[in-house]
Amino acid sequence: MHPLNDIFVQSAAIFLELATSEFMRYILAAAGLHLLLSTLLKPLVRRRKIRPAWPPKGQVRREILASIRSVLVFSMLSLGAVWAVKAGWTQVYREADAHGWFYFGISVLVLIVGHDTWFYWVHRLLHDKRLYQGWHHLHHRSFNPTPFTAFAFNTGEAFLHGLFTPLLILVLPVSYLALFVFSVHMIVRNTVGHCGVELFPATRGGRPLLGWLTTVTHHDLHHASPGWNYGLYFTFWDRLMKTEHPDYLKHFSAAVRAEPMKRAKPVALSIAIAASVFCAAVLSGSGRAEATETAALETISGRWVTEGYGAVVRLQPCDKAPMELCGRLDWIWDPASGSYLGMEMLSGFRLQGAEWRDGEITIPGKNQVFRSTIKVLDHNTLKVRGCALVVCRKQTWRRLESLPHIGLR
Numbered sequence: 001m002h003p004l005n006d007i008f009v010q011s012a013a014i015f016l017e018l019a020t021s022e023f024m025r026y027i028l029a030a031a032g033l034h035l036l037l038s039t040l041l042k043p044l045v046r047r048r049k050i051r052p053a054w055p056p057k058g059q060v061r062r063e064i065l066a067s068i069r070s071v072l073v074f075s076m077l078s079l080g081a082v083w084a085v086k087a088g089w090t091q092v093y094r095e096a097d098a099h100g101w102f103y104f105g106i107s108v109l110v111l112i113v114g115h116d117t118w119f120y121w122v123h124r125l126l127h128d129k130r131l132y133q134g135w136h137h138l139h140h141r142s143f144n145p146t147p148f149t150a151f152a153f154n155t156g157e158a159f160l161h162g163l164f165t166p167l168l169i170l171v172l173p174v175s176y177l178a179l180f181v182f183s184v185h186m187i188v189r190n191t192v193g194h195c196g197v198e199l200f201p202a203t204r205g206g207r208p209l210l211g212w213l214t215t216v217t218h219h220d221l222h223h224a225s226p227g228w229n230y231g232l233y234f235t236f237w238d239r240l241m242k243t244e245h246p247d248y249l250k251h252f253s254a255a256v257r258a259e260p261m262k263r264a265k266p267v268a269l270s271i272a273i274a275a276s277v278f279c280a281a282v283l284s285g286s287g288r289a290e291a292t293e294t295a296a297l298e299t300i301s302g303r304w305v306t307e308g309y310g311a312v313v314r315l316q317p318c319d320k321a322p323m324e325l326c327g328r329l330d331w332i333w334d335p336a337s338g339s340y341l342g343m344e345m346l347s348g349f350r351l352q353g354a355e356w357r358d359g360e361i362t363i364p365g366k367n368q369v370f371r372s373t374i375k376v377l378d379h380n381t382l383k384v385r386g387c388a389l390v391v392c393r394k395q396t397w398r399r400l401e402s403l404p405h406i407g408l409r
């Protein structure tokens with residue numbers, strides 16, 4: 001295949017994968033919260049509904065459709081980020097503990113505080129009357145928001161919000177796990193902030209127990225009176241810039257009806273249950289992914305002959321990352337290259353869909369490294385594709401045991 005066609009096909013596949021997982025995250029969080037509010041948290045809805053009115057019919061449908069468009073915009077930006085990672089332009093790294101768990105915690109914190117800051121200023125810009133109508137009006141059509149309002153943005157607004165992560169990874173060293181934790185936190189806070197029921201704990205006096213966090217009432221007020229409360233996760237930018245609604249605390253107190261902490265405990269319990277359900281869903285998802293990887297690793301492990309009987313490579317899980325695929329040189333045709341036996345020829349392949357991708361193949365004795373993809377055609381045949389810059393090559397590899405015996409041990 002022509003190298004440019006190859007890049008196009010790869011981009012399309014990555015885009016599809018990104019868009020699917022982005023949409024799944026959105027719909028899981030929004031629908032999950034909606035479900036919780038109509039079942040487990042139902043008693044709370046009666047006591048802690050912020051406004052008596054319900055959103056008009058048809059609003060959720062409109063919000064989901066708009067959110068699908070936002071998901072496509074986010075995924076285009078993420079695709080750019082994926083190519084930037086492949087080109088080595090970003091600071092993203094694989095092993096979460098590569099710089100220690102303390103740095104991991106700090107990096108997640110920087111992502112969250114950085115995003116809150118980005119959001120606050122972009123949001124204020126969007127409320128400028130020159131931008132508001134074309135860039136932000138759609139989000140405010142949801143005067144009485146629902147969890148599905150979370151991604152209901154105009155295209156330009158989605159672009160500005162989605163730009164944060166691709167830009168930050170150019171300068172901040174972050175692991176994939178940190179980005180995942182950040183994105184789960186983002187969608188949970190975002191959907192909760194639009195759910196219309198005050199889920200945050202209150203003090204005996206009816207004030208927010210965690211005053212530095214934006215509560216549901218905080219963002220709900222932004223939809224009711226758009227000139228106030230621009231913050232996403234924290235209240236400090238609104239307080240510093242004096243854009244917090246003057247009656248915010250009164251509204252919060254009315255929403256929780258000044259219930260004493262004792263009676264507010266079921267709220268904390270419900271939040272804990274909701275959080276556990278969410279974590280269990282995420283963990284079981286990753287557990288399933290791990291089982292798939294283990295099975296795929298078992299299938300591909302063994303000795304493989306490269307095209308033209310040039311070499312025999314032993315494919316196996318990587319020593320340092322047991323869920324990734326590596327390969328050592330077991331035998332080579334040219335006796336002069338005997339010193340390369342045992343070298344790690346393949347490294348860092350990760351299972352993505354039906355293919356092992358993003359790995360590297362080093363050619364023994366030559367200073368050449370190919371970014372490669374391996375596809376299992378059947379139990380005894382692999383299709384190996386490698387590209388160095390824009391030059392791509394393809395080979396068929398055969399399982400050693402499937403070939404006529406020629407005296408190899």
Ligand SMILES: [Zn+2]
Pocket residue numbers: 139145149194219223
């Ligand atoms: Zn909103």
Ligand SMILES: [Zn+2]
Pocket residue numbers: 123127136139140222226
């Ligand atoms: Zn707004």
